[in-house]
Amino acid sequence: MSRKPLYGMSVLSVLLGAVSYGLLSPLVKLAFDKGFTLEQVTVHQTGLAMVLLWLLALVRFKRWKNPFRGGQWVKLSIIGIGGLTLTTVFFNQALERLDASLAIVLLFQFTWITILLDSVSCKQWPGKFRLLAIVIVMIGTLLAVGILDEGLGRFDTLGVILGLLSAVAYSLFIWWTGRLEGDQDPVIRSAVMMSAGFLLVMLLYGSRAISSDAEGTLIGWGLLLGVLGQVIPTVLFNIGIPRIGSSLAALLGSLELPVAALTAWAVLGESISLMKLMGIVLILIGIGIAELPSGPRSERLASLEEK
Structure with missing residues (x-):
């Protein structure tokens, strides 16, 4: 397969992963409204996602490469715990206390955090467009969370x-994933990440995770949330981000925000005022401006040269 289709597939993978993750927050909130606890939802969501990922890995066993060789499993475990799973743990706790639309806006501060991580990594002050992007995202956030209203x-x-x-x-998950090397199968990568993360979740919540009265229903919720929040995004991000880079991935991932806001409105009945819509638009504009110095085309060419 030529490089151009591979690149286009990588972009599409990140976009579809973003849509899937954008559907997650309103559905987690809905699971809480059904009476399930934070501990029950988080354990079943991550545990069932881990099982599904390993089942997918078994189906693709011909593509296996030993993830425990060369210490790669250590990197994947760090990403799984410090990036992927802590995102779920913190975000689900935030959803317990906040509206889904507000929680997703706060999650979207990963855009400027990723910019700062890139700047620190490169030991270079952010360019003027990225500094402008940070300011615009901040202003958009103030509008989107409804402070003025x-x-x-x-x-x-x-x-x-x-x-x-x-x-x-x-932000750490996206940034670290963008720096993964090697040609390990993305499903195996995702399964190792999720396995390490699930150990953390069990240490935190395992003793309070069973619902004796409605375990069957809880498993159903866990499967739905695990597929949308862990299986689909993690696999697709592991396919796309290493090829296109973390900065462009942050730009494409902005699709999560309108998807989450619209789903919260449609499923939970959360209000979206004109001011909040303006804030969401400003955040998306800010993310786009952040890519102006290098531009998607430049980043794409650099990525293809590396591959």
Whole structure:
């Protein structure tokens, strides 16, 4: 297969992963509304995702390469725990305390955090467009969370902190994944990441995860949330991000925000005022401006040269 179709497939993979992840937050909130606890939802979501990923890996066993050779499993485990799973843990805790639309806006602070990570990694101050992007994202966030409409009184402080922590963890996941080397099968990568992360989840919540009265229903919710939040995004991001880079992935991942906001409106009945819509648009504009210095075309050519 030529390089151009491979690149296009990588872009499409990240876009589809973003759509899947954007559907997650309103559905997690809905699971909470059905009476399931944070511990039950998080354990079943991550545990069943891990099982599904290993089943997929078994189906693709001919593509296996030993992930435990050369210490690669250590890198994958760090990404799985410090990036993928902590995003889920912090984000689900934020959803317990905040509206789904507010939680996803806080998660989207990963955009400027990723910019800062890239700058620190390259030991270079962000360019003027990226600095402008940070300012625009900040302004958009103030509008999107409804501060101007409703003031600060309605916000749960701990929920906001947890939402921001999920943004840090998500940024680390994207940034680390963009620096993975080698040609390991993306399903195997995802399965190893999720296995390491599930160990953390069990340490945190395992003793309080069983619902004796409605375990069957809870398993159904876990499968749905695991597929949308872990299996599809993790596999697709592992396919796309190493090829296109973390910065462009952050831009493409912005599709999560409108998907999550619209799903929260359609499923949960959360209101979306004109001011909040303007804020979401500003955040998306800011993410686009962040890519102007190098541009998607430049990043694409560099990525293809590396491959």
